[in-house]
Amino acid sequence: MRKGKPSRTAYKVALNLVTLGVKPGMDKVLPPGIVEATERMLLASGAATERVVRWSRSPRTVAVYECFDWMLPGQFEAFAHRKAFCECQVRKGIAAGATQVLVLGAGYDTMGWRLAPEFPDVEFVEIDHPSTANLKAKGVEVMGKPGNLTLISVDLGERKLVDVLKSNEVWGQTKQTVVVAEGLLMYLSAEAVKELFHQCSAITGAGSRVAFTYVPTGEDGRPDAGRWTRLMLWFLKVGGEPWLWSTRPEELSAFLEEAGWTSAPDLLGPTAKHSVEMFGVAMR
Numbered sequence: 001m002r003k004g005k006p007s008r009t010a011y012k013v014a015l016n017l018v019t020l021g022v023k024p025g026m027d028k029v030l031p032p033g034i035v036e037a038t039e040r041m042l043l044a045s046g047a048a049t050e051r052v053v054r055w056s057r058s059p060r061t062v063a064v065y066e067c068f069d070w071m072l073p074g075q076f077e078a079f080a081h082r083k084a085f086c087e088c089q090v091r092k093g094i095a096a097g098a099t100q101v102l103v104l105g106a107g108y109d110t111m112g113w114r115l116a117p118e119f120p121d122v123e124f125v126e127i128d129h130p131s132t133a134n135l136k137a138k139g140v141e142v143m144g145k146p147g148n149l150t151l152i153s154v155d156l157g158e159r160k161l162v163d164v165l166k167s168n169e170v171w172g173q174t175k176q177t178v179v180v181a182e183g184l185l186m187y188l189s190a191e192a193v194k195e196l197f198h199q200c201s202a203i204t205g206a207g208s209r210v211a212f213t214y215v216p217t218g219e220d221g222r223p224d225a226g227r228w229t230r231l232m233l234w235f236l237k238v239g240g241e242p243w244l245w246s247t248r249p250e251e252l253s254a255f256l257e258e259a260g261w262t263s264a265p266d267l268l269g270p271t272a273k274h275s276v277e278m279f280g281v282a283m284r
């Protein structure tokens, strides 16, 4: 990440969601209320100006994003499917008895803010790097922070998740939990991803699940971003948020098992892949 600067990729995801809100048909995919809440979050946090949000809301911007899809075909719409997948996993997890939701690398995601009032008996906890989390916290304060939403600002590269949550009074280490790692794991090293899953098993109870997205490994061993992989990886690297981890889908089960989780492809829902990103669910 660029030192001291808020995450550019989190900003891009949020702006894309605003634009997806004006793309015909996307209302059937996007979780209800997400577009309006994201606009408010961007403005209230100061992450985006009124002008940028207005530009993002314009149907012409849909065409602009669709033009950029040449590099990662389908990526623009994939953000809507990714959000829908994560929210669906959280709702299913709560219906199955989870009383905690942990969103890792939350960016400007509004799921916690939107769902906390709907599920007053569930604790929603979000973690993000201070450069982004501090802006987001400002936005949440302005929009009204639900009592059962906790925002934690920490660099997970510097502090262990177990230590961060152990010292937090709202967290229950043995509670059934849904952990969300959306658009995060590819930015961590392989060791950090394994360690993160290990730690997630140490801070959650039986019946917990992790909903995550990941990038598959290509034949050359690099993250597979399709036809323009080399260019795409270069863009990410110079932007300060390089992709570091990917895995082959057929190796995912063994990877998760080593970290104390079981892959649960039957819980995935209708799709396991959108554009370059794959969806995964792990259970314990």
Ligand SMILES: C[S@@+](CC[C@H](N)C(=O)[O-])C[C@H]1O[C@@H](n2cnc3c(N)ncnc32)[C@H](O)[C@@H]1O
Residues within 6 Å of the ligand: 001, 007, 009, 010, 013, 014, 104, 105, 106, 107, 108, 109, 127, 128, 129, 130, 132, 154, 155, 156, 157, 158, 181, 182, 183, 184, 187
């Ligand atoms: C691609 S963005 C995804 C944001 C959000 N999950 C979404 O999909 O809307 C990646 C997020 O991971 C966070 N992140 C990256 N490295 C991190 C670290 N070492 N500790 C905490 N958060 C980190 C960034 O700040 C950013 O918000």
